[in-house]
Amino acid sequence: xxxxxxxxxxxxxxxxxxxxxxxxxxxxxxxxxxxxxxxxxxxxxxxxxxxxxxxxxxxxxxxxxxxxxxxxxxxxxxxxxxxxxxxxxxxxxxxxxxxxxxxxxxxxxxxxxxxxxxxxxxxxxxxxxxxxxxxxxxxxxxxxxxxxxxxxxxxxxxxxxxxxxxxxxxxxxxxxxxxxxxxxxxxxxxxxxxxxxxxxxxxxxxxxxxxxxxxxxxxxxxxxxxxxxxxxxxxxxxxxxxxxxxxxxxxxxxxxxxxxxxxxxxxxxxxxxxxxxxxxxxxxxxxxxxxxxxxxxxxxxxxxxxxxxxxxxxxxxxxxxxxxxxxxxxxxxxxxxxxxxxxxxxxxxxxxx
Ligand SMILES: Cc1cc2nc3c(=O)[nH]c(=O)nc-3n(C[C@H](O)[C@H](O)[C@H](O)COP(=O)(O)O)c2cc1C
Numbered sequence: 386x387x388x389x390x391x392x393x394x395x396x397x398x399x400x401x402x403x404x405x406x407x408x409x410x411x412x413x414x415x416x417x418x419x420x421x422x423x424x425x426x427x428x429x430x431x432x433x434x435x436x437x438x439x440x441x442x443x444x445x446x447x448x449x450x451x452x453x454x455x456x457x458x459x460x461x462x463x464x465x466x467x468x469x470x471x472x473x474x475x476x477x478x479x480x481x482x483x484x485x486x487x488x489x490x491x492x493x494x495x496x497x498x499x500x501x502x503x504x505x506x507x508x509x510x511x512x513x514x515x516x517x518x519x520x521x522x523x524x525x526x527x528x529x530x531x532x533x534x535x536x537x538x539x540x541x542x543x544x545x546x547x548x549x550x551x552x553x554x555x556x557x558x559x560x561x562x563x564x565x566x567x568x569x570x571x572x573x574x575x576x577x578x579x580x581x582x583x584x585x586x587x588x589x590x591x592x593x594x595x596x597x598x599x600x601x602x603x604x605x606x607x608x609x610x611x612x613x614x615x616x617x618x619x620x621x622x623x624x625x626x627x628x629x630x631x632x633x634x635x636x637x638x639x640x641x642x643x644x645x646x647x648x649x650x651x652x653x654x655x656x657x658x659x660x661x662x663x664x665x666x667x668x669x670x671x672x673x674x675x676x677x678x679x680x681x682x683x684x685x686x687x688x689x690x691x692x693x694x695x696x697x698x699x700x701x702x703x704x705x706x707x708x709x710x711x712x713x714x715x716x717x718x719x720x721x722x723x724x725x726x727x728x729x730x731x732x733x734x735x736x737x738x
Pocket of ligand 1: 560703
């Protein structure tokens with residue numbers, strides 16, 4: 386199957402096309418990874434995924450969605466992340482990435498209810514413009530140009546720490562209505578300075594982050610960007626914007642665009658069905674000429690293979706399915722007769738072909 390063929394980004398070779406999609410686990414204290422994360426990510430490496438991408442990880446404390454989210458704003462966090470990275474490298478053939486994130490106006494939420502908590506329990510949220518995600522939420526603090534520059538620097542420092550910790554892939558989270566997406570969309574960004582207005586101005590924050598991250602990485606790390614292909618709202622961010630943005634990302638040395646959708650506008654209808662976001666990955670891949678990741682309600686190897694065969698995407702991101710089954714890659718390879726990494730400790734349990 387094409388699903389079990391390798392693919393290379395810069396010098397990073399993934400053994401197969403199966404990616405563990407970033408998923409918040411809301412299990413950290415002070416942004417620190419712990420034994421849960423070690424076992425959780427280590428299991429997916431033993432399960433044969435070509436690439437594991439760690440959950441949205443805050444580049445500064447306010448960049449977390451909740452106070453249980455992971456962080457990479459200090460050396461202690463980076464050292465603890467390195468333990469996971471080293472295990473994956475030493476005991477599997479998987480590569481490992483991290484999603485660098487800032488929640489912006491969607492931060493300061495409760496890990497239990499998802500609702501915004503008070504400033505005392507959480508923090509003052511930030512955004513490009515004084516527009517909350519939900520009318521019941523506080524008006525976010527509007528970022529000054531100087532504060533925007535500091536945030537770009539936070540992403541650069543986080544990238545440095547990620548490289549030092551040994552990550553193979555860095556993914557910038559520019560989707561799902563978080564801070565970078567808030568800048569991209571004309572519905573959440575009404576600024577009149579160089580970070581608002583025209584498409585180019587709204588994309589400036591992301592492009593500055595891309596360049597800052599690229600200044601810290603080498604040919605031994607790949608750079609992915611996750612975007613929301615559309616936000617399903619009139620006069621909002623649309624697939625044509627995503628195509629234009631992806632051309633610019635390609636020109637700025639981004640290796641792959643991971644195409645998700647939605648998250649920025651409250652109350653929109655999302656047409657959920659198997660593979661519902663695949664056409665967006667297809668459009669970006671074939672109109673912008675950049676490799677893409679397909680994600681969203683992909684649950685079988687057959688479905689994944691069809692996406693690859695049709696040339697709609699280059700990597701298959703699995704989220705809920707790989708939570709249900711950490712051994713998705715290993716099992717799918719047994720069924721198709723393809724080769725896949727399998728822990729040597731478990732060889733006595735391997736079915737014969
Ligand atoms: C528990 C959970 C946490 C998630 N956290 C993140 C995240 O940290 N970053 C992100 O970009 N997407 C996140 N997502 C979205 C997934 O990466 C994925 O795009 C989405 O679940 C659709 O894929 P699926 O149908 O295979 O689950 C999360 C999804 C789930 C289920």
